[in-house]
Amino acid sequence: MRPRRPKLRDEVVTLAHGAGGKATRALVEGLFLEELDNPLLAPLSDSALLELNGSRFAFTTDSYVVKPIFFPGGDIGDLAVNGTVNDLAVAGARPVALSAGFVIEEGFAVADLRRIAASMARAAAVAGVPVATGDTKVVERGKADGLYVTTAGIGVVPPEVELGPERVRPGDRVLVSGTIGDHGMAVMVARGELELEVDLRSDTAAVLPLTLALLELGGAIRWMRDPTRGGLATALNELAQQAGVAVSLAEASLPLRPAVIGTCEILGIDPLHVANEGRLVAVVAADASDAALAALRSHPLGADAAIVGEVRAAPEGLVLLETAFGGNRIVDMLVGDPLPRIC
């Protein structure tokens, strides 16, 4: 049950179109997919799947405009490498090579640029993938906010790997590889507008070792995503709609750092809508879920992994949350940017 393609009715692009929620979907499906429609693009997954000479490749691209450029736990450089590696990894691919494009504002400090390039190199080395090609452009002062980075990547998908929403079945379990909301809240606090003193670090990391460990379990692994913009809620809503199933989460089982809970509470933001940059969400057959959890936890990056919910047949297309309080509610996609409440 794929819902109708959303229409883009806005006259101008607003920040909401960039937030990863419903407005982003309207922009992508109502404009780009309409104009560029083709079978490779149409599934709108993290990576396109190509077949060349009998081999399957995953191909993806992503742009990074994070502000501040340096934040606790990372910077725009390792974020750009990890993000693209993750888009390939969750497609079941082993990354082969990356590209990197830099749009640099006149006046940007060379020392900062070197620091960013070094951090990209470290992240690429950890993921075992080279930055094989690149491009630089410099724009006038005021035309870019310091630095924008675009990365693309290509990876090989082994023949036995079969992943996708169509493989998800009622009864399957939902796993996350660690605490959620760390990156988004760390960056929000690092902007320094909140006068909050909180010790939060971005979770930016390549989830490749985790996806490779899960794929050892074969067909029991149904579907994987890295819940970035729009958070876990948006990733699971897309799954529920594409697969025509319901996803039921247990609030008490969600791994959350106290600092994330507290910051979200103060701002009136739901951690389920907050971006992650080094986390994996996977749907796994019920009888393999313990093995999958053990596989995730065997790696330091998956130490806080947890089974957080299950797939149900109905109500189709919805994500539900059993609250720790004993009630139930719907978890919707993010609408626009998460905006703090007034009181």
Next chain:
Amino acid sequence: MRFVDEFRSGELAQKLAHELVTLVEPGRTMKLMEVCGGHTHTIYKHGIEDLVPPEIDFVHGPGCPVCVIPMGRVDDAIALAERPEVIFTTFGDMLRVPGGRGSLLEAKARGADVRMVYSPLDALELARRNPAREVIFFAIGFETTAPSTAVTVLRARAEGIRNFSAFCNHVTIGPPLKAILDSPGLQIDAFIAPGHVSTVVGTRPYDFIARDYGKPVVVTAFEPIDILHATVMLVRQLREGRCEVENQYTRVVRRDGNPRAIAALEETMELRDTFEWRGLGWIAHSALKLRPELADWDAEARFELPGTRIEDPKACQCGEVLIGAIKPWECKVFGTACTPERPIGTCMVSSEGACAAYYNYGRLQRRRDRVPA
């Protein structure tokens, strides 16, 4: 999380829920209006309706400060924001509220300098750092947020900061409650009164509800346990035939409120003769404006405003939702033409609006009626 988990204990919730079952009279529906949008949000976010017996019916009231701002005032705000010399500052959840000419977010995309702030003091700081610009703060909210506007204006005057002004849209909690109580066919049995606003005004402003209208009131905090506790207190009053103003939020709210905040309000603001409320229409003495001696910091006095009055969209039934006459999903456009991404009425804009809270969290029950789980 310390000091929060205690108020979200599932075990304690079960105890209170059990107590409610023993308290209600089977078949006698009790309609409780939670006045504040924060309560509405909590009720849906924690699934409280699943925990209370079917005899308890929560009706969502008018206490969402974003929801009650009429479209004409949003257009006035946009007109201010579009002036080239102006940096227009606002709380985040006002950004998406549609006026007749779109929202502040859209005005920003067209080039207006609109910035989100977390406090009016942040806006004052922007004024200090941008002496060549005019910084205007979109002051909205009940007596909860009005004191922070008052303090900021007083500080601007004390420091002689002339490029800061407030576009004052503060409203008061008593008059809309009276308007609801006076509306024909009212079916509310009791009130869950707001917590935050009561930290400022105290519990006296609700006395008339119990005294003149014979309806029980409980001033209530915002955690799910608080709401269940208040529900028990109200049901007990109804069963015992009492109608009193009780205070559940004793950890913060005092009978006389916060005298310093009230003094700051009195020093800076006075009642308007009348003010338009979205969905409720014009209500006498229901809003605040800056006193004439503070005209130098009053955006309404310093800048030309279009002041156009815009009719609420015909299809929109926000007014009936705001007085509890219909449930959000009974509105003709709920979830179809009016959604959080394309709101027609303001109840769909803020996460505390009854419609948005219901849309975001609560559609489950109705889905369950249709689709057996």
